[in-house]
Amino acid sequence: MISFRYHVVSIAAVFLALAVGVVLGSAGVSDRLLSAVSHEAEDLAGQVQTLRAERDALAAGQRASDEFAHRVGPAAVRGLLPGSTVTLVTSGADPADRDAVRALLQQAGATVGGEVALTPAVGDPARADQLRALTAELL
Structure with missing residues (x-):
């Protein structure tokens, strides 16, 4: 006959196997997920840096255009x-x-x-x- 102790040990073994499977499975998934997320973050950081450089170049061009218009404008329209x-x-x-x-x-x-x-x-x-x-x- 099967004793109560045998049932407790069997159930404990099942839960232990389940816990080990979850830990091992999540470790592999989390590593892959973490590497994918970090790769995506690096790509986004590169895009942000490129866009900031483009924004700064456009702002410098705008400032140069404004300065040119400010200096040349009055002479260009004087007496027209x-x-x-x-x-x-x-x-x-x-x-x-x-x-x-x-x-x-x-x-x-x-x-x-x-x-x-x-x-x-x-x-x-x-x-x-x-x-x-x-x-x-x-x-």
Whole structure:
């Protein structure tokens, strides 16, 4: 006959084998998973470094363009619009950019007679007919 001690030892052996299998299986999976994740992290780090270098190069180019426009702009427009009255039309422009254009117009000899600030609704395709009518009226 099978004793109670035999059942306890059998059940303990089954759970011990199950625990050993889980530990061994997870160790192999975790190593593969860890290597895959670390490889992906290295790839992403390389992409981040490339994108940062590209961003820095673009920012340097933008600063150089702004500096060029700041130095050459006034001389390039001086006296081109003497006595002209202009209307400044903007659409979501930065106030500093708008003021810079206004200053260039004044250096060109123009007087800013008015300013029109367009809203995003102007570019709405559903209102294209209204925009055509307004443009025809203004021209």
